[in-house]
Amino acid sequence: MSVLVLPATPHRPRTDVEAPTREKMWSVLSKALAIPDLRVAWLQACESAGVTDQPSLSPQALLQVMEEISRRGGVVQILARSQIMRIKTYLFFSAQQRAGVP
């Protein structure tokens, strides 16, 4: 599991932000979808997002795919929205780290 580490500052504890992966997204969504349904939903979402499915999807591509999946109702929407928030957090801090913000 890849993790973005934000070192501690005088006012902030060390903070670890988990990098999103395709495996993690599948693991979460499988709580609510059987694997064959998940496979179909995932490929449909990839197609709608204009993304080619592959194991090493970028965080931005994963965000697009999860946004497509979140359009479904029920618990799947809840699980997807939860991961969207985590991916956005990762992207936010990645950008801050690149910009040198402590």
Next chain:
Amino acid sequence: MIPAASNGDPVQDLNRLEEIARLRLLEPETGDLLQRFVDRASEDLSMPTSMVSIVLDEAQTFVAARGLDPVMAEMRGSPVEWAFCAHSVRSGREFVVKDTETHEFGRQSPLPHLTGMRCYAGAPLKTARGHVLGNLCVTGPNEREFSQADIATLKGLADEAVAMLERRAKI
């Protein structure tokens, strides 16, 4: 009594997540319906920032808010392990932090550093089925001792908000 998840953590409880879906809490119009409750919370407790935070399985999301700092205005939520509101999902009770700089969880969470929040009070949004969806909460930039009357006000608004959501779900 808080329903337990298979791993014992109410935050992860699929029945609770189904309740969030049943009440359509992530629909865009829900934020508009809940805005008056966060406005009243800020006004009644004289606090600059207020939110309805819905606690999902691995993140919290702010479906209605007032006075958010620029970072949270952009993010509209956080990972669940940073969320003060997740404490109420687990305990079923209000959660109060007088001073984030001296409170154990306040020192662990990155949110005070990111947002400048120094105090927090949240009342659970508890449904008739006993699930806590998240909190109606207020935060501020200075330490504050919240009175019993403050907490009662928040709790009253939280109960009113849930009653409105339950009525909407029956229509």
